[in-house]
Amino acid sequence: MRLAFVLFILSINVNAQKTPVKIEYQKRQKIDLGAIMIDGEIVTPGDFSVEDEKEKATNLLYKRKNYNDRIRINIEYVF
């Protein structure tokens, strides 16, 4: 049994050697951290307040801004 297992492992190695794997490493890349532009506002921890959170929460409330959701129904129900 043990012998069979050893032979099996050896056969795998033999098969593996048939197809050589070519490994390509990525070329060294230089990143200029100083030149990176970041979009967005620069904020400090003090900018986050309870009031902002409240405003954000209020903005989550549903308020109709257009009737785009009714166009499909207008088209389907002409007659």
Added chain:
Amino acid sequence: MKIFFIIILLSLSHTTIHAKTYGDMFNIVHRNKLYYSSYLFLKKAIIKGNKVDDDKVNDVLDLIHPSVFIHDFELDKFVSRKTSIDYAVAVRRFFLNDFRTAKIKLSKIKPEHSMFIESNYFLGLIYLTEKKDELASKYFKRCVRYADKKKRTHFKSNAYIKTFKNRCIQQVSRIAFSQKDYSASLRILDYVKKTDYIWPRFLLDRAWAYYWEGQNERALGSVMTYKAPLLKRFMVPEANYLRALIYYEMCYFEKAEKIRNEFEENTWKFRGEAKSVSTNRLLKLISTKDEPSNPKDQFLYYYLKGYKKDIRYFSYQEADTQIDTEIKKLSRIKSLKQAKIFLNTLYYYKKAIKEDFKDFLKNLSDDYFLQINQMKKAFVKLDLMISLKKRENIAKNNSVKFKDEIEIKDLDKIQNIDEKFIWDFKGGFWADELGDYAVALQNRCGK
């Protein structure tokens, strides 16, 4: 085939017939007021290149229910040709989502055509889907202008013409609204007369425009009008939500919560009915005159009641009656084998119109279900905000503030009211119930 048509015509007409072409046959059948039947001859006359009278063609297009055009495969033969039935072809293309062809055909329809206002409405809708608001607005405005010029025919009632006009007004107003021109949106809505049955449907549009204008009193007054017994049927979930939102923003939290609870009890509880109702049950409910006793049926009945005077309902009824009359006349000669084929076409039209109307009802109830779900989500967020306010007040040891003590606003501070009637609302409305209401409520926030 032509021989059998002549036999039919001979049996229908009491006059002497000299029908040589399909065009002649069309004229005879049209004279006998068999409009759906004449449509069959009309198509054949056009294919054969026979001359047909434009006025008579306009009559047929004006009277025939659009579902016939939508389901008429034969119209596909006329897609690349310019014919007098371009409107019918355009309607079919429109409902097949072939907006390009529909646009080409509709834009060639002239002002003297019987379907000019409808064509402009379609064009407006197409441009809306293409997000070309300016062009859409141009066509909707043209629809409004020509609706005033369109005379009532023996086919189209004033109510029908007004409905199209008002739909176009609503679209123009909605375009202004989406461009944040709320005062223009309101000004345009003023063109809809209060005597028009569709007027209550526009109250919600008015309310949102007032809301964004910062006129909460008038916004609230607009949606409050739905509380009038005659207008209850138009109270959609969004109107209820807007009431609650305004009360919340004016710091009347108890009132906002009460509306939320009413929504749960009167609408949310029955949402399953809107989803699972069959088309036959919907047809039965819209046709019934008496209020059903079952609360589930009542829920759907009142929603559908808002569509009882809708053109889609009465055009369905009128088409059904007209086809029945034609079938009855043609049945006299049903012994002829070929006549049966002719009759079958009429039965097909009848079925197509009925099925389309049933689909319309089902789509209405599906849309109602979606609206309820959407408003439920909106109410959940609103409820969360009310809870936050509650917590805030408790933290400040100011829980008394949560009690809604009504504070009346000075009427002079409410904008745009020329004539004011101070009236203590105790569940009643003015005799005609339709009016521009404003709720004289003082904002309690910050006190």
